[in-house]
Amino acid sequence: MEIELTSQQIQAQEIFRTFVNTEIAPYADQCDQEEKTPPETIKKLADAGYLEGGQNMDAITFGLLCEEIGRASASLLSLLTVHSMVCQAIMKWGSSSQRAHWLPKLSTGETIAAFGLTEPNIGSDAKSVETTAVLSNNSYILNGEKKWISFGQVADLFLIIAQCDGNPSAFLVERNSPGFSTEPIKGLLGFRAAMIAKVHMNDCQIPKENLVGRVGFGFSHIANTALDHGRYCVGWGCLGLGQACLDTCLSYTSQRKQFGAYLKGHQLIQQMIGDMITNIKAARLLCYHAAYLKEKGDPSLIMETSIAKYFASRMVNQVANDTVQIHGANGCSSDYPVQRYLRDAKIMEIIEGSSQMQQIIIAKSGYHGFALERRKLQQKEKAKEKA
Numbered sequence: 001m002e003i004e005l006t007s008q009q010i011q012a013q014e015i016f017r018t019f020v021n022t023e024i025a026p027y028a029d030q031c032d033q034e035e036k037t038p039p040e041t042i043k044k045l046a047d048a049g050y051l052e053g054g055q056n057m058d059a060i061t062f063g064l065l066c067e068e069i070g071r072a073s074a075s076l077l078s079l080l081t082v083h084s085m086v087c088q089a090i091m092k093w094g095s096s097s098q099r100a101h102w103l104p105k106l107s108t109g110e111t112i113a114a115f116g117l118t119e120p121n122i123g124s125d126a127k128s129v130e131t132t133a134v135l136s137n138n139s140y141i142l143n144g145e146k147k148w149i150s151f152g153q154v155a156d157l158f159l160i161i162a163q164c165d166g167n168p169s170a171f172l173v174e175r176n177s178p179g180f181s182t183e184p185i186k187g188l189l190g191f192r193a194a195m196i197a198k199v200h201m202n203d204c205q206i207p208k209e210n211l212v213g214r215v216g217f218g219f220s221h222i223a224n225t226a227l228d229h230g231r232y233c234v235g236w237g238c239l240g241l242g243q244a245c246l247d248t249c250l251s252y253t254s255q256r257k258q259f260g261a262y263l264k265g266h267q268l269i270q271q272m273i274g275d276m277i278t279n280i281k282a283a284r285l286l287c288y289h290a291a292y293l294k295e296k297g298d299p300s301l302i303m304e305t306s307i308a309k310y311f312a313s314r315m316v317n318q319v320a321n322d323t324v325q326i327h328g329a330n331g332c333s334s335d336y337p338v339q340r341y342l343r344d345a346k347i348m349e350i351i352e353g354s355s356q357m358q359q360i361i362i363a364k365s366g367y368h369g370f371a372l373e374r375r376k377l378q379q380k381e382k383a384k385e386k387a
């Protein structure tokens with residue numbers, strides 16, 4: 001496995017870094033405090049070509065973009081995440097006319113997309129969503145509520161998962177559809193600038209052609225494609241957030257003195273810094289491995305992405321927690337971004353499948369692999385006995 005970046009990837013990384021340092025990082029705290037992302041920021045992201053949703057970037061380069069954006073703003077990373085989740089779902093499962101109509105608009109940011117799976121009563125058990133879709137003449141009529149929808153306050157297009165005759169199915173719903181409305185959700189722990197919304201659909205009417213894939217594909221194919229991609233973005237974003245924590249700590253501990261010595265000279269501080277560096281590096285290798293598999297189109301990508309997301313989101317919680325600890329009272333103050341890092345880190349363990357859901361998926365896959373190996377061994381032994 002190649003883990004060295006190519007010269008083009010290094011060049012892209014530098015461009016992303018410069019963009020993030022000038023256009024995103026200086027405003028991230030203000031956006032967090034005001035609980036909004038201004039349209040100009042979204043436009044800048046679109047104009048730079050970063051909303052193309054991983055359609056024209058290799059997997060590592062797209063990962064590097066997520067990492068750099070995650071370094072400055074987890075909220076803005078979530079725009080990239082949900083928007084590109086919808087792009088990927090349309091690319092893979094959309095009809096040719098859906099692809100031709102939506103992908104160019106999504107690529108340029110003319111259309112902003114959101115992903116509508118979670119509901120007030122349904123979170124982790126996502127295939128049991130309660131929103132319904134009923135075919136009536138040439139339209140689907142949707143009824144139900146979605147909750148915690150990132151960038152739901154501003155998105156133009158929503159990928160909505162609803163039950164159609166008891167089968168989870170996916171639909172493209174435009175904001176201006178009759179019977180569709182959104183309501184802001186404020187005061188969240190983290191991702192405060194992610195323009196989170198509730199979505200209401202009351203006899204919401206959409207053209208029959210807006211079904212994505214087939215009836216019954218909504219969770220097994222479409223939401224899962226989107227969620228795999230979402231985990232990939234989140235894993236890489238956690239690297240960025242972890243790196244932001246580490247960079248802040250390296251600087252702070254080199255400037256603040258206690259007991260006549262810089263904090264960096266105290267061994268208990270060094271222990272935390274040493275663990276941060278090690279754990280960020282381990283998460284980076286998992287993300288690179290996932291990128292390598294994604295590039296190869298290897299089916300084990302799904303499991304390896306879950307592992308990367310799980311590890312990276314756990315890692316960043318420990319790292320952000322230690323970052324606040326190292327900053328002491330300053331770490332709790334809005335004068336420093338580290339309290340935002342800690343608040344955002346927690347969200348990483350909940351979105352795109354919580355840590356517990358990842359643990360379950362990973363453990364199941366472990367047992368599955370174990371059973372396969374055992375069967376292979378038994379078959380070999382039987383063949384030997386016959387020979």
Ligand SMILES: Cc1cc2nc3c(=O)[nH]c(=O)nc-3n(C[C@H](O)[C@H](O)[C@H](O)COP(=O)(O)OP(=O)(O)OC[C@H]3O[C@@H](n4cnc5c(N)ncnc54)[C@H](O)[C@@H]3O)c2cc1C
Pocket residue numbers: 082114115116117118122123124125147148149150151188190191194196347350351352353354355356357
């Ligand atoms: C900031 C933010 C942004 C979000 N953006 C979006 C979005 O854009 N689109 C969208 O659709 N959703 C979004 N979500 C929702 C998110 O995907 C859900 O919160 C997540 O799937 C968990 O669902 P839940 O919150 O209902 O928790 P629940 O499913 O109720 O789970 C509660 C707790 O129980 C645990 N648990 C559940 N089942 C089991 C089990 N079988 N075994 C062990 N433990 C279990 C969970 O891990 C969790 O710790 C967002 C959430 C947040 C906080």
